[in-house]
Amino acid sequence: MDVALHLAKRAFDAGEVPVGALILSPERYIVAQAFNQMEQLQNPTAHAELLALAQACKKLNQKRLVGYTLVVNLEPCPMCAAAAMHYRVDRIVFGAYDSKGGGTEHGACVFSHRQSLHRPEIIGGVREQESQNLIKKFFQKVRTTSCQFLP
Amino acid sequence: MDVALHLAKRAFDAGEVPVGALILSPERYIVAQAFNQMEQLQNPTAHAELLALAQACKKLNQKRLVGYTLVVNLEPCPMCAAAAMHYRVDRIVFGAYDSKGGGTEHGACVFSHRQSLHRPEIIGGVREQESQNLIKKFFQKVRTTSCQFLP
Numbered sequence: 001m002d003v004a005l006h007l008a009k010r011a012f013d014a015g016e017v018p019v020g021a022l023i024l025s026p027e028r029y030i031v032a033q034a035f036n037q038m039e040q041l042q043n044p045t046a047h048a049e050l051l052a053l054a055q056a057c058k059k060l061n062q063k064r065l066v067g068y069t070l071v072v073n074l075e076p077c078p079m080c081a082a083a084a085m086h087y088r089v090d091r092i093v094f095g096a097y098d099s100k101g102g103g104t105e106h107g108a109c110v111f112s113h114r115q116s117l118h119r120p121e122i123i124g125g126v127r128e129q130e131s132q133n134l135i136k137k138f139f140q141k142v143r144t145t146s147c148q149f150l151p
Numbered sequence: 152m153d154v155a156l157h158l159a160k161r162a163f164d165a166g167e168v169p170v171g172a173l174i175l176s177p178e179r180y181i182v183a184q185a186f187n188q189m190e191q192l193q194n195p196t197a198h199a200e201l202l203a204l205a206q207a208c209k210k211l212n213q214k215r216l217v218g219y220t221l222v223v224n225l226e227p228c229p230m231c232a233a234a235a236m237h238y239r240v241d242r243i244v245f246g247a248y249d250s251k252g253g254g255t256e257h258g259a260c261v262f263s264h265r266q267s268l269h270r271p272e273i274i275g276g277v278r279e280q281e282s283q284n285l286i287k288k289f290f291q292k293v294r295t296t297s298c299q300f301l302p
């Protein structure tokens with residue numbers, strides 16, 4: 001989570017919503033890391049999780065991530081949660097809960113349906129406060145400087 | 152839907168789950184089209200919808216698809232439905248309902264929660280039988296030839 005928070009801070013400095021993600025191998029090595037690039041790539045789906053998952057598969061030259069762990073400082077949205085399902089990750093560890101945009105513990109609750117093709121282990125709330133503070137700080141800054149993140 | 156089914160048949164011929172998607176502009180012009188490329192790209196998230204949405208934004212050089220329609224021959228999975236939400240498409244038109252993998256009318260029901268950031272109009276069941284037959288035919292073929300699509 002230390003690395004995820006560091007990546008999130010890099011996102012913050014780049015003017016992105018501060019979310020950082022990494023993929024851990026079964027042996028706990030970092031095989032991929034990314035932070036949000038929605039503004040930089042002008043792509044609303046360029047979420048840290050999706051970028052890290054794709055990067056890991058490319059690097060490992062494999063289609064699935066069975067045995068791997070996704071670590072991210074914010075509860076994944078339904079898109080990223082479902083992507084992690086398609087990649088068959090074993091575990092998702094996240095920092096702050098996201099009652100508005102989250103998709104594992106809130107809203108769509110992607111893994112809580114009998115249709116869920118795969119159910120990774122979910123560990124939420126790891127260093128929750130630090131992540132929450134960072135995200136709060138980012139949106140406070142956005143509100144006082146511009147309206148580029150409004151829908 | 153004619154074009155989506157044509158794209159789905161191209162996917163079928165390429166050994167991919169037969170799903171084709173396109174993006175229509177507010178004036179009903181096709182701005183992007185794609186079919187599943189999960190096998191070709193060795194990427195389980197290379198769904199027709201995600202590829203078509205990204206292609207449309209790249210082509211139009213814009214970040215969102217407000218006013219645009221996603222047409223696809225199968226009910227989108229939760230990942231693609233949530234991606235369409237992030238892109239802010241106005242409308243999703245799909246062919247066959249997918250009680251196992253679908254994410255708009257089944258399982259996660261991505262747009263049926265108060266957390267849903269954006270709710271496009273959903274029109275399902277358009278030329279449902281044709282799409283269903285194509286998908287059924289594909290999985291019958293897979294079952295008799297190989298097990299590459301098993302989890």
